[in-house]
Amino acid sequence: MTATVPPKAPTFLGLPTAPRGVGHLRGDQSFPDAARGALRDGQLRANLGHATTTIRNKRARVVAELPDWPQLREAGRALKAATMARLDDHLEELERQVIARGGVVHWARDANEANEIVTRLVLATGTSEVVKVKSMATQEIGLNEALEAAGLDVFETDLAELIVQLGEDKPSHILVPAIHKNRAEIREIFARTIPGVDPGLTDDPRQLAMAARTHLRERFLRARVAVSGANFGVAETGTLTVVESEGNGRMCLTLPETLITVMGIEKVVPTWRDLEVFLQLLPRSSTGERMNPYTSTWAGVTPGDGPQEFHLVLLDNGRTAVLADEVGREALHCIRCSACLNVCPVYERAGGHAYGSVYPGPIGAILSPQLTGVEDNASLPYASSLCGACYEVCPVAIDIPSILVHLRAEHVEAQQKPTAEAIAFRGLAKAMSHPRLWHLAQRASRLGRLISRGRPTLPNVLPPPVSGWTRSRDLPTPPRETFVESWVREHGSGS
Amino acid sequence: MEVALFATCLVDTLTPSVARATASLLQRLGHRVVVPRDQACCGQMHVNTGYRREAVSIVANHVRAFAGSEAIVAPSGSCVASIHHQQAAVARRAGDEGLARAAEELAGRTYELSQFLVDVLGVTDVGAYYPHRVTYHPTCHSLRLLEVGDRPYQLLRAVRGLELVELPGAEQCCGFGGTFAIKNADTSTAMLTDKMANVLGTHAEVCTAGDASCLMHIGGGLSRLRAGTRTVHLAEILASTEEAVEPQQTTKPSLPRATPTVLA
Numbered sequence: 001m002t003a004t005v006p007p008k009a010p011t012f013l014g015l016p017t018a019p020r021g022v023g024h025l026r027g028d029q030s031f032p033d034a035a036r037g038a039l040r041d042g043q044l045r046a047n048l049g050h051a052t053t054t055i056r057n058k059r060a061r062v063v064a065e066l067p068d069w070p071q072l073r074e075a076g077r078a079l080k081a082a083t084m085a086r087l088d089d090h091l092e093e094l095e096r097q098v099i100a101r102g103g104v105v106h107w108a109r110d111a112n113e114a115n116e117i118v119t120r121l122v123l124a125t126g127t128s129e130v131v132k133v134k135s136m137a138t139q140e141i142g143l144n145e146a147l148e149a150a151g152l153d154v155f156e157t158d159l160a161e162l163i164v165q166l167g168e169d170k171p172s173h174i175l176v177p178a179i180h181k182n183r184a185e186i187r188e189i190f191a192r193t194i195p196g197v198d199p200g201l202t203d204d205p206r207q208l209a210m211a212a213r214t215h216l217r218e219r220f221l222r223a224r225v226a227v228s229g230a231n232f233g234v235a236e237t238g239t240l241t242v243v244e245s246e247g248n249g250r251m252c253l254t255l256p257e258t259l260i261t262v263m264g265i266e267k268v269v270p271t272w273r274d275l276e277v278f279l280q281l282l283p284r285s286s287t288g289e290r291m292n293p294y295t296s297t298w299a300g301v302t303p304g305d306g307p308q309e310f311h312l313v314l315l316d317n318g319r320t321a322v323l324a325d326e327v328g329r330e331a332l333h334c335i336r337c338s339a340c341l342n343v344c345p346v347y348e349r350a351g352g353h354a355y356g357s358v359y360p361g362p363i364g365a366i367l368s369p370q371l372t373g374v375e376d377n378a379s380l381p382y383a384s385s386l387c388g389a390c391y392e393v394c395p396v397a398i399d400i401p402s403i404l405v406h407l408r409a410e411h412v413e414a415q416q417k418p419t420a421e422a423i424a425f426r427g428l429a430k431a432m433s434h435p436r437l438w439h440l441a442q443r444a445s446r447l448g449r450l451i452s453r454g455r456p457t458l459p460n461v462l463p464p465p466v467s468g469w470t471r472s473r474d475l476p477t478p479p480r481e482t483f484v485e486s487w488v489r490e491h492g493s494g495s
Numbered sequence: 496m497e498v499a500l501f502a503t504c505l506v507d508t509l510t511p512s513v514a515r516a517t518a519s520l521l522q523r524l525g526h527r528v529v530v531p532r533d534q535a536c537c538g539q540m541h542v543n544t545g546y547r548r549e550a551v552s553i554v555a556n557h558v559r560a561f562a563g564s565e566a567i568v569a570p571s572g573s574c575v576a577s578i579h580h581q582q583a584a585v586a587r588r589a590g591d592e593g594l595a596r597a598a599e600e601l602a603g604r605t606y607e608l609s610q611f612l613v614d615v616l617g618v619t620d621v622g623a624y625y626p627h628r629v630t631y632h633p634t635c636h637s638l639r640l641l642e643v644g645d646r647p648y649q650l651l652r653a654v655r656g657l658e659l660v661e662l663p664g665a666e667q668c669c670g671f672g673g674t675f676a677i678k679n680a681d682t683s684t685a686m687l688t689d690k691m692a693n694v695l696g697t698h699a700e701v702c703t704a705g706d707a708s709c710l711m712h713i714g715g716g717l718s719r720l721r722a723g724t725r726t727v728h729l730a731e732i733l734a735s736t737e738e739a740v741e742p743q744q745t746t747k748p749s750l751p752r753a754t755p756t757v758l759a
Contacts, residue, residue: 036681345668349685383679385672385686386543388639408545425546432504433552435533442508457718468677472684473715476509483502483511487530
């Protein structure tokens with residue numbers, strides 16, 4: 001028998017990231033593997049292509065209407081940067097103001113703590129049902145599963161979230177969680193899952209909306225507890241804000257007796273006036289509307305009007321760790337508009353599920369790996385061709401391509417053992433740093449001429465990693481002479 | 496003016512005809528072209544794959560090779576963008592402030608070909624002749640990082656014999672993205688397929704761009720499908736004259752002739 005090695009004392013590895021085993025920030029597969037399946041789904045490709053193109057064009061039209069869009073965008077960026085620099089002060093001010101107006105504030109270190117707090121609060125009301133306002137934070141922490149595990153029934157009330165919930169599916173887009181479904185597929189889900197639905201239901205959008213409305217209305221009227229997220233939390237007034245299109249959120253925010261709001265700590269803005277900027281940037285960037293139909297704001301509780309009990313759960317779940325990274329912290333500026341998803345050529349083809357996280361697309365590729373620690377989502381920073389379309393449309397000018405590149409380096413530098421790729425790249429770096437070695441390496445590439453045997457292109461079947469290229473694309477046969485060689489031969493080495 | 500030509504590692508090694516065309520074009524416009532022998536790579540591939548520490552010595556080599564050059568021109572928007580936006584940053588992160596300053600200084604004198612022609616030399620009609628139906632793909636880094644705008648179009652419109660046709664979905668990435676094309680080969684290929692469909696839909700004979708890397712990707716796909724439409728770098732089109740119709744298809748082996756002729 002071998003002697004057991006005593007377990008090492010845990011070492012401090014920096015600020016805590018989002019814990020494993022809870023929530024939806026990690027996928028089961030790497031991005032390339034998950035994308036491979038999605039790319040073969042012709043229906044998905046058609047649905048995504050159609051939907052993203054429509055929203056993209058709508059956004060472009062309404063953004064072009066504003067002559068001061070670049071200034072607004074810069075104001076949004078600057079406000080976020082200034083807020084993050086004093087995040088602790090703003091959060092404490094928010095807490096004071098919410099308490100002063102009759103609310104209760106809870107601090108949740110991570111998904112587990114947040115789920116425990118919300119579950120405890122709901123159970124204390126004695127209800128068995130919860131209605132939900134569409135919220136990314138509660139999707140992130142897997143709140144629905146936690147509430148269901150406590151024996152509660154959870155009803156998503158956002159139309160797209162309802163489709164996802166009824167279809168036992170996962171959201172695939174920040175704004176339009178059911179973007180991967182077309183209306184015929186939605187009709188099928190409703191016909192199968194909504195009790196007492198009209199058997200003659202067609203895929204007419206109005207009919208679908210009416211079916212959902214009838215289904216939801218009953219739940220709004222009897223709900224005693226609602227759970228929401230927040231788009232913004234105004235520190236100076238303790239005001240929470242939810243921006244939406246359907247009015248279902250408004251129902252949840254006003255009808256029940258108890259309202260519980262889960263807000264990521266990065267959603268705080270210092271002053272009421274800051275909303276002036278963000279409420280212009282957000283709807284134009286997300287739904288392509290000049291103004292969204294419903295903007296709800298509330299502060300604490302008001303006797304005789306709306307919920308009489310209000311709880312604000314402030315969620316970290318890795319955000320402080322993101323804030324500690326000088327380059328990556330810009331990801332916390334995100335206002336969840338999803339404009340970057342709609343213009344991303346990778347998202348458009350692979351879809352949201354391939355990212356394995358509730359945050360898909362370009363913003364997800366920089367946010368998820370930072371919330372979980374880059375090694376838990378190591379394929380995501382590579383899920384981009386760095387085309388820069390995301391940066392161009394981001395309403396708060398998050399330089400997503402630069403952060404992707406930064407996270408790739410964080411991943412490379414986190415490797416304990418040298419990988420084959422690292423050995424190759426280090427060798428190549430050495431060659432590219434020494435002209436004589438470089439010329440030798442270039443000459444070595446001419447070995448390709450031997451295997452192509454006079455043909456214009458290299459063979460289709462080559463060993464990995466080159467096979468990744470040659471499976472679908474030809475690679476030219478290297479020429480007999482490099483440009484620099486021929487130039488030196490003709491002009492001498494002096495020039 | 497004396498112009499130092501940065502061929503870029505990819506063009507130098509795989510598509511030397513692009514660098515040759517750039518040189519003959521600049522010479523034809525009356526400039527003296529020098530080709531620093533010690534040039535290798537700008538470091539972009541290393542930086543973008545996560546090897547930013549390793550890229551520092553590549554940047555140092557680049558800065559050494561081009562020290563003292565009055566103006567540096569490269570036939571690649573992507574490499575010039577890396578010189579402008581990445582080189583100093585990786586040097587600075589590694590704590591080499593001297594190299595960062597030198598890289599910044601060099602970046603200030605480094606131009607992508609279309610920017611150099613239009614902004615520095617002030618020419619749009621370079622006297623080229625290219626009797627083909629051509630569509631132009633505005634590569635992502637030229638478009639979004641360098642913001643070359645309509646400069647390539649201005650240059651192409653002035654080429655005699657050339658019929659320029661608009662590329663639908665032009666601003667969509669072709670799916671190259673450096674190591675992305677290999678690490679995410681399936682997604683990359685899906686993007687390439689849509690790009691090729693748009694290129695083929697124009698019925699152009701030639702798809703051109705200012706980046707040899709993106710062209711190698713699009714051209715590699717078209718060649719695999721035996722589509723017939725070929726990819727030709729902007730420099731090769733602009734270098735073409737009645738006397739010397741220069742360009743070869745870049746996915747073809749570059750000129751299996753023994754002694755490359757110099758086009759003066």
